[in-house]
Amino acid sequence: MQNDTLLEAGASAIEVENEGANGDIVVVCEHASRLVPAKLGDLGLNAVALESHIAWDPGALELSRRLSSNLDAVLVYQRYSRLVYDCNRPPEAVSAIPEKSEIFQIPGNKDISEAQRQARVNEIYLPFRDGLFGILSYRRSTGRPTILVTIHSFTPIYFGERREVEIGILHDSDSRFADAMLSEAQRQTQKYVVKRNQPYGPADGVTHTLLKHGIANSIPNVMIEVRNDLLTSANEDLAIATYLTTLIEKAASAMRASHTAN
Template sequence: MTTAAWNTLLSAGDPDPVAIRNPSGTAPFLLIGDHAGNAIPQSLGDLGVSAAERARHIGWDIGIAALGAELSRHLDAVWIAQNYSRLVIDCNRAPDACAVPNAVVPVSDETPIPANHGLDDAARAARVDEIHAPYQDAIAAEIARRTAAGQPTVLVALHSFTPVMAGTKRPWHVGILHDGANDGFARAVLSLLDADPLLTVGDNEPYKMDRIDHTIPRHAFAAGLPYVEFEVRQDLLGDAAGIDRWCGIVARVLTAAARGDATCGMRHH
């Protein structure tokens, strides 16, 4: 990567904060991955967190990098992914230091993150300026480009969730997150998934789209863009067969919702 002279966090050996796959994709779907990567800037070492801890769900959305890449190919869709671990900064949280929950967490699922304790304003600003802002700017730029070219946009956020959280099992295979703002497309996707008797589907489960979410509200709400946020259970994305199966499921419901077919039957691999 080419690193600006003023960078204080990322160096020449670090990956770019944003990966854009298939930038000339013709599909209406703009795929985004707020937590697709788990890289750590060299300047932060290991954050004081073991490799095993960083590899679990607190570090990233397991399986989403592979799912997003496969969907991008299958649908001919643009895929914008954030390369850094959400333990460095969570790009689906408001960057404001006063925001609750905070984008830079001192503890995640009972695991302390030592490098996130006692950050001064400059250190926090570097994470916002060099990771959070470039990712959000890339999404805004792609939406602007598509609008100028007359290409429709359906914003599709891809996330995954751990099967067990705080000792509680989560029964859903997939959840659809949405809010009252222009959520007709999300509700159509939810209806299509609900029609599949083999799936246990969560409506705003295991999370709700509320003041905590940042990316979809930021880019879709005011602009009136159709959107949907997927949460796929991580154990279902653990191998190539799982990625392939969920690529098929997600691609089918997106395509059916886009053509207005809320009664589309579902078939599995």
């Protein structure tokens, strides 16, 4: 990158769909895209790497869109690859602009200048952070109940080891909504292997969005991870979306009932 700007004129790091939705849920997909700004070329990676899970969460945006439709929810997602900047990481985190992801070295992220790093923060992270904050703040100012749900996918094999968990329900210090979803999952016929804080948890640094936008503002929140081999066809995607819609709706109803009772 030869100057201080990263994105082309008029380009935006944040996309919002179904902004006028009437539901309580705000769906966020931070790893929706594998797009790399033209000024960064291919980050020194081949096409296979740029299409793999290191660059994005395959299937996560399609799943997020189905949930947005099912739940009449606002959808907010990042338009650029997490290899450019991971919006689920704060600027001070090394993993926000990773030099290595699993077995892949990221040459385009190695030894970048402070100005280049700051350009990514300024043009990708801050607009995404501020855009999401604005949506949540507006809902609060108008008295709209809100539950923050972030959607991710994960690879079934990581560093050569098979992951048996199929759906992870993740939380940080505020486990209210995760608890309600997990309770509902236990009541249902076990269609999927559902686990708490797997395959990642707070210690892995994956709960930045929950902390920054949920917990800091007393908004119930949860992060959902789905193994990406379950999102490779329209039928599988529909089945997962239907299952998660039920868990989310039942959890939201349980929380409303608890709030009314108190």
